Amino acid sequence: MTLRLGTRRSALATTQSTWVADRLRVLGHDVELVEITTEGDLDRTTPLATMGGTGVFVSALRDALRDGRVDLAVHSLKDLPTTPEIDLVVAAIPPREDPRDALVARDGLTLGELPTGSTVGTGSPRRRAQLEALGLGLEIRELRGNVDTRLARVTSGDLDAVVLAHAGLRRLGREAAVTEVIDPIQMLPAPGQGALAVEVRADDTATRDALAALDDADTRACVDAERAVLAELEAGCSAPVGALAEIVLGDEGDELSLRAVVASPDGSGDLRRSATGSPAHADAVGRGLARLLLEDGAADLVPVDSLSASAVSTPTTPPAPSNTERPGA
Template sequence: MDKGLTERMRKIVVGTRQSALALTQTGQVIDHLKELCERNGIEVEFELKKIVTKGDRILDVTLSKVGGKGLFVKEIEQALLDGEIDLAVHSMKDMPFELPEGLVIGAIPEREDPRDGLITIGGRGLDDLPEGAKIGTSSLRRSSQLQNYRPDFRIEPVRGNIDSRLGKLETEGFDAIVLAAAGLRRIGWEDRISAYLPPELCLPAVGQGALCIECRGDNEFVLDLLARYRHEPTAIAVSAERSFLGRLNGGCQVPIGAYAQLGEVNADGKPEITLTGMVGSPDGKRMLKETMNGTDPEKLGLALAEALIAKGAAELLSIAGE
């Protein structure tokens, strides 16, 4: 077991998926950790290890049909448990609520833009798209909310890395593609975004725009290092969203979204949290949405989930999971 940051560390092996986006955001994390180490006089060598996940191997089936949460993290988590890597960089929206025994979330860095981005030919906005527009997304959450907003939309699945999905905008006759804005911004393609979908119209996925740095719970050196990398406001917001997700036991088969925003700090030093959550039917014909405020992220997420369950969310979840 490591003894803390007072000792020299030989090497930290960082595990990640091998997509261009995963490698880019992992490289950014490593750069930030290197700067942090240099400022604190800590000598560390970082090594990158690429890992192929089930979600990367299966590209011809929509995520909702492949399986639940964890499609892009299980193989990486196994590498952590086996000691092949020391920490892993994930997109938080890919993370299941329950972690394998022995693993913990060591840090959540500052969040990127959590919204979904609309990419169209000619830079058209959502309301400028024609009747019966063909929109590409493999996310039930996006599909449900877009069809709730405009039932005339034809939603078609589109998988693959960001580059291949953008290419299909022209080659497969899509009027629009919807992607997480954070990924496009991280790889420097912000200019491809025609419009940002406001959370009021399309609530983001839980943790969207945030990264998760996962490690073993007994690796004190890495835990101490990551504690210095944690962005507290992001961690609080994501904690509320994940608490909501955990109570509803939501995965990729369920149209579910949540977004927490932090407000003013109260006399106890705790920020006011505004949390909005939604559960919908896959076709978008039923949509349950609620907003609540509080200062305890875990309790707020649970309370919001219970409020939606009281409105009928359990029935929608059971139908969506069939």
């Protein structure tokens, strides 16, 4: 049986899907790539936040799964809405590429070396908010288009710099263009950034079994924690929320270390907190950290339609065995 793999048509999406297909072929499966055009691919000028966030890249692929045109679909995990789909399941999350953001700037400059007033392009409210919060006097410009289109804005002199996901640049072989990989202390990435999600129909046990070998437990735990922060904040994919989880060696073995930030859209303020816990309780660790952020004032940093303060008094998940930290604690 040939597995039909649904992919967006962009160079990055095709590269990511081919990577998954090649690993399935090594396992003995026949795989055919099926190109699917999404709303986000057709409209490359409207800001993603206006179109409804990065979920605009997902719906057409999910429609193709549901109507049987494809058997599996590969998404950039950060594009997936946090609300679960009853009839679909993420059957595999392969090992993650570098989750950090990267700067591509003229003359090999880093963020700290860009002169005041330099123009920096990004289509992400999260990146915009954290760049503004750094107080470097940069002028942030809206940015859309595929990776090469964005890079061309710098080489043409239209922009002084752009910020992109390091993972995408690495997958496309464009790492030589990177002038700085941005430290998460300055800019926390989007929840799930750098990871892929392979989605299938929940009742398709044969395809789920075929994908089981591609799933990486550590990556799944990390992205589950990060996405739990986003889900508990009820922020949606386009809200200025960053999160990064890592598996580290603790006193009693593997430990999940999670950091998150909520920033005001104009960069006038941000709130950063951290938590640790067991990888087995990744979702609860993330939700607990989100509640700490809300208790400490996260809802005051963004519009009321982006964060729900009700989560402070009505937690949706019982507390997990974890340790949440405020700076200086």
